[in-house]
Every structure is written in C-alpha cells, then in structure tokens.
Amino acid sequence: xxxxxxxxxxxxxxxxxxxxxxxxxxxxxxxxxxxxxxxxxxxxxxxxxxxxxxxxxxxxxxxxxxxxxxxxxxxxxxxxxxxxxxxxxxxxxxxxxxxxxxxxxxxxxxxxxxxxxxxxxxxxxxxxxxxxxxxxxxxxxxxxxxxxxxxxxxxx
Numbered sequence: 016x017x018x019x020x021x022x023x024x025x026x027x028x029x030x031x032x033x034x035x036x037x038x039x040x041x042x043x044x045x046x047x048x049x050x051x052x053x054x055x056x057x058x059x060x061x062x063x064x065x066x067x068x069x070x071x072x073x074x075x076x077x078x079x080x081x082x083x084x085x086x087x088x089x090x091x092x093x094x095x096x097x098x099x100x101x102x103x104x105x106x107x108x109x110x111x112x113x114x115x116x117x118x119x120x121x122x123x124x125x126x127x128x129x130x131x132x133x134x135x136x137x138x139x140x141x142x143x144x145x146x147x148x149x150x151x152x153x154x155x156x157x158x159x160x161x162x163x164x165x166x167x168x169x170x171x
Contacts, residue, residue, distance in 0.1 A: 017082045022046065022091030032078035036070075037061045039077055040088055048089035048118050052146075059145030062119035063088050069126035089118040092125065100165035101125045101158070108158040112149035120145050124159055128166055134159060 016029035019039070026044050040046050040063065049072060052060030056074035063072045064087040065080070080086065092099045098106070101121050111117045123145050131138045139159055147155070 017080075019044075019080060019082070019086060020084065021086045022088055028077060030077065032076060034077045035073050036063070036065075036075040036077060036080055036086070037072040039080075040072060040086070046088045046090045050115060050118055052116065052119070057146070058116065058119075059123055060116045060119040062122040062145060064122060064126060067126065067129065069123045087122075089122060092122070099125060100169060101128065101162040104158040104162035104165060108154045108161060110151050110154045110158050112147075112151050116145060116147050116149075120147065120155060124155075124162065128159070128163055131163075132166065133163060 016027050018025045018027050021040065021044050028039060028043065030039070030043070037049060037051060040049050041051075049063055050060040051073065052058035054073050056071035059071060061071055061073040062069050064070070065075070065084050093102060101124050105111070105117065105121055110120075123143070127142050128134070131142070136156065139156055143155070
C-alpha cells in the first residue's frame with residue numbers, strides 16, 4: 016500500500032495500479048470537484064496539480080503517482096474561506112456558463128500563471144488547451160488577466 020498526499024491529507028491506496036488518478040480522487044478519496052470529461056486527456060475537465068504542475072488526471076495511472084507527490088484538486092486550492100485569486104477572478108468575471116469544465120479550467124490556469132505571471136493574449140492562446148463547450152473563452156481571458164493582477168498584489 017502507498018500513501019498519496021491529496022489536498023494535504025494522507026490517503027492510502029492499494030488498488031489497481033492502472034486505475035486513473037481521477038477515479039482515485041473521486042471514488043476513493045471523495046473529492047468530487049474534479050470532473051470526468053473525455054477520458055483520454057483531451058478536454059481538461061479532470062485537470063489537477065501534481066507537484067504544482069497541471070496534469071490531466073484521467074490519463075495518469077496510479078502506478079505513476081508516488082508517495083512523494085503532492086496532489087491538489089479544486090477542493091485544496093483555496094485557503095479555507097479565502098478563494099484563490101483565480102477562483103475570485105472567475106466569479107467576478109462570471110466565467111462559468113454550465114460550469115462543468117470550470118474546475119479543470121481554474122486548475123490549469125492556476126499552474127499557467129505560476130509560469131506566466133504577466134500573460135499576454137498570445138501566451139494564453141498558446142497555452143490554454145482546456146475545452147469549454149459553452150465557449151466562455153472571452154470571459155476566461157478577462158479573468159486570467161484579472162487573476163494575474165490579484166496574484167501580483169498578493170505578493171506585494
């Protein structure tokens with residue numbers, strides 16, 4: 016049995032090593048914010064952080080997750096009652112329409128802003144590969160720029 020550090024909690028796993036991380040997160044750990052979308056790593060609805068890097072949890076097997084890895088889902092992103100700046104910007108810009116993909120969007124953009132603290136529209140176009148069937152990309156772009164400002168202010 017190995018232990019996975021998920022949202023700051025140590026959770027044991029001794030199941031099928033080919034099980035996708037997504038199913039461990041949802042079914043065994045009970046963190047249901049992460050969504051199943053396509054199942055092949057294309058849409059990004061299942062995006063979580065592993066050691067701060069955005070990954071598609073539907074295509075990462077449990078065999079590839081080590082006890083040293085730190086896994087964060089949307090439930091572990093905020094600091095208690097205080098929303099993460101990306102979450103705050105998402106709400107302020109009213110990004111979500113149906114909302115299904117938004118958890119994955121937020122997780123992907125949170126990791127993106129660590130690498131691109133002052134993103135240009137071209138940076139966003141080049142990086143942002145999560146899909147949104149509702150097409151709220153214009154509002155997402157506004158929220159990404161706003162979140163970048165919030166993150167800079169938080170560091171000051």
